[in-house]
Each structure stands twice: as C-alpha cells, then as structure tokens.
Amino acid sequence: MGRHSDAKQRILDSARVLFHARSYSAVGIQEICDHAAVKKGSFYHFFPSKQALTLELLDQSWLGFEQAFISSLLNPERPALQRIVHFFKLGCEMQQRLLDKTGCVLGCPFGNLAMELSTQDDLLRAKLQVFFQRMETVLEKALLEAIRTGELAENTDTKLSAKAMLAYLEGLLLMAKTGNNLQDFTVLSEMALKLITNRCKD
Amino acid sequence: MGRHSDAKQRILDSARVLFHARSYSAVGIQEICDHAAVKKGSFYHFFPSKQALTLELLDQSWLGFEQAFISSLLNPERPALQRIVHFFKLGCEMQQRLLDKTGCVLGCPFGNLAMELSTQDDLLRAKLQVFFQRMETVLEKALLEAIRTGELAENTDTKLSAKAMLAYLEGLLLMAKTGNNLQDFTVLSEMALKLITNRCKD
Numbered sequence: 001m002g003r004h005s006d007a008k009q010r011i012l013d014s015a016r017v018l019f020h021a022r023s024y025s026a027v028g029i030q031e032i033c034d035h036a037a038v039k040k041g042s043f044y045h046f047f048p049s050k051q052a053l054t055l056e057l058l059d060q061s062w063l064g065f066e067q068a069f070i071s072s073l074l075n076p077e078r079p080a081l082q083r084i085v086h087f088f089k090l091g092c093e094m095q096q097r098l099l100d101k102t103g104c105v106l107g108c109p110f111g112n113l114a115m116e117l118s119t120q121d122d123l124l125r126a127k128l129q130v131f132f133q134r135m136e137t138v139l140e141k142a143l144l145e146a147i148r149t150g151e152l153a154e155n156t157d158t159k160l161s162a163k164a165m166l167a168y169l170e171g172l173l174l175m176a177k178t179g180n181n182l183q184d185f186t187v188l189s190e191m192a193l194k195l196i197t198n199r200c201k202d
Numbered sequence: 203m204g205r206h207s208d209a210k211q212r213i214l215d216s217a218r219v220l221f222h223a224r225s226y227s228a229v230g231i232q233e234i235c236d237h238a239a240v241k242k243g244s245f246y247h248f249f250p251s252k253q254a255l256t257l258e259l260l261d262q263s264w265l266g267f268e269q270a271f272i273s274s275l276l277n278p279e280r281p282a283l284q285r286i287v288h289f290f291k292l293g294c295e296m297q298q299r300l301l302d303k304t305g306c307v308l309g310c311p312f313g314n315l316a317m318e319l320s321t322q323d324d325l326l327r328a329k330l331q332v333f334f335q336r337m338e339t340v341l342e343k344a345l346l347e348a349i350r351t352g353e354l355a356e357n358t359d360t361k362l363s364a365k366a367m368l369a370y371l372e373g374l375l376l377m378a379k380t381g382n383n384l385q386d387f388t389v390l391s392e393m394a395l396k397l398i399t400n401r402c403k404d
Contacts, residue, residue, distance in 0.1 A: 021321060022321060022322050023225075023227060023318050023319075023322065025225055025227030025228050025318075026227050026322060102321075104320070104321040105320075105321075106321060107317065107320075111317070111376060112317055112318075114376060114379065114380040115309065115313070115314055115317040115318065115376055115379065115380075116225050116227075116314075116317065116318050117225075118306070118307075118309075118379045118380050118382065119223060119224060119304075119306040119307075119308060119379070120224050120225065120228060125380060125382065128380055129380050129381050129382075132377065132380055132381075160386075160389065160390070160393075163377070163386060163390060164370075164390055164393050166373075166377070167370060167373035167374045167376070167377045167390065168366075168369060168370045168373050168397075169373065170372075170373040170376050170377065171368075171369035171370050171371065171372040171373025171374070171376070172369045172373070174313060174316060174317055174369070174372050174373070174376065175334065175365070175368070175369045175372065177316065177317065177320045177321070178316040178317075178320050178327060178330050178331050178334055179331050179334075180320065180327065180331075184362075184365060187362065188362070188365060188366055188369065191362075191366050191397055191399055194396050194397055194399065195370075195393055195396055195397065197393055197396065
C-alpha cells in the first residue's frame, strides 16, 4: 500500500477521487483515510482539517487542469477560436473517460465543489472563484489572439464573451451530470462560440 | 409555533429553506425538525426518509416555480423572445431578493441539488432531470411561438436552442453563486438568445 512518505499524496488522491464521485459533505475524513490506507492520526499530521486538505487539493487539481486543459488554449499550433472548441472537446473526452470508468457523468470537479460549498465555506468559495477567473482570463487570451489574427472583430467584448463561455461550459456539465448522459454535450459545446459578443458602440 | 396539522408543511418549508441555504448533505433530519419546531417522531410519521421528504419537496417546489417563472414563458402578452429574456430577468430578481435576505447568492434550488446528488441518488437525479426537461420544453414552446410569429426563422432548432439556453442559465447561476455576486448576471443573461441556433441543411 505504498510507503509512509506517500501518505500525504495518497490522502490527497483519495479525497480528489471521493469528492468527485460523490460530494464534499458526503465524504468524511475517516473514509478518506480508509481509501488512502492511512491512519487518522496521519491525516491530522498533514492537515489540520478537511477544509485545509481541500484547499491544498484544489491547488494540486488546478495544476493538473492547467497541464491537461489550459495548455491547449494557449497552444499556438491551432487557430485561436479552434483552441476554444478543442478546450470544450477535451472536457467532453474527460467526462467520457470518467463515465466509462465509474458509470456516472461526474461533472467539473471545481464546479461541483463551488455549487455545494459556496454558501457554506467562504475560503473554498473564494479559491474556486479565483480558478474560474483564471479560466476566464485564458479564454479571453484566446479571444484576444483571435482578434489579432483577424478571426474576430476588433470590438469583440473579450471579457464578457469569456465569462459567458465559461458559464455555458459549467452549465453543460451540470446538465450532462443530471442526465447522466453526454449525448448532447458535443453538439451543444460547439455552440459556445455563438456567445462571443461585441461591445456596444455608445 | 403553529398547530400539529401544519407540521408536515412546516417540515417541507424548513427543508426547502435549509437545503437552499447550504446543501442536502449538510442538513440533517434533526436540524430540519428543530427549524420546523416538530418532534423527530412527527417527521417519520410523514416521511420514511430524507429522500422521501425531498421527492415531495421537489414536487412542491416545481409548482411554485411554475407559478413564478414558467407562467411568464407562456404569457401571450409579451412577444415570445421577450418572454425568454423576461424569464432570465425573473431568475435574477429572485436571486437578488435571496441575496438581500441571506447575504448569499443561493443559486438554483434544482441545479444545486442536481449538482450535489446526481451521482449519489438516482431517484432524486431522475426527478431533477425531468424538471430540467420540462423547463426545456417550455423554452422550446416560446421558440416555436417565435417561429409562428415570424420572430425566428423556420429552420430554428428549437430543441437544441432550448437545451443550450437552459444550460447557460444554470451555468450563470453557478458563476454568480461562486462569486457571491450578481453583478454580471443581467448583462450575461441577455446574451442567452445568441444561443438560438438553426438546423443544419444536410
């Protein structure tokens, strides 16, 4: 079951898997310890609380998300707008892999926690808000690049468009999770670019 | 604290308020009973479980939602597309009222539970899926009416457009909840009509 030196990472990995499969409140520290095959004392050696574990877990998850998803939005090999379509496609592929593995559409690990915890834990809420803002910033970068290359009009409201597209993606993930079905996800996600909007002229 | 004959409704009202303010898992039967000022035995007289309570609560919430929101989508006094804009506006106004009252953007009561429970409770998931499908159907009716009155092209894909708009609304509510802020909600929700899409010609 791995050495003691892996214990902290095993706890983080277990919490990530269990929270994603169910929810934050549904998973207790004891269950995380059992899943990670560590003693409860070991948990408290590394983390003062479930909240502290989750804050660290979120930072780790963000790094994984950056490598797997954000990098594709910044990759200059594709035209900028196609990168956004590809970003949505990667999201769908990840959901499909998890569905194949678990039998459930698990949804966005950040969106899930944000929905469950935003009214209950202001530290976790604020961290998740920062992550969404970062995603918006990277979507906006792709839109700015699309303006630069002439794919989009100069007066595109990049900030508003990025916010709209991210909200749409999160909403699609919620709908897919509720239907436990990715059937419409691809065709719906291809409609995200319709949300690109121009600034008013006044 | 009201008569025994109100006890069932008080339990339902308490569960609705507490689930919406926090989450399903975070609120236990004892807390619901305390909030409703009923004894735990009384709870089990009416409901065999928290799940049974929630199934009944959801049916009641749907009736309230129909009166407050769905009716506006079917109201012939407004042109059909304006009804959709108005539907989003009503959602924003309700969130603002709850924010003023509680200090928190509480989000969609259906979306919250769907996100939290879809992988954990298949009965609740299926009921929430039906509600979302009903919302899509009513949005689609407004789009069909807009085709009839010439506001939209004949080849509008009403089903896909309705799905996209509902997902977008749920995503906007999640983003507002995560930011605990309705600042962008109005301007973003006005962009929902951009998701109206036409059928492919093949």
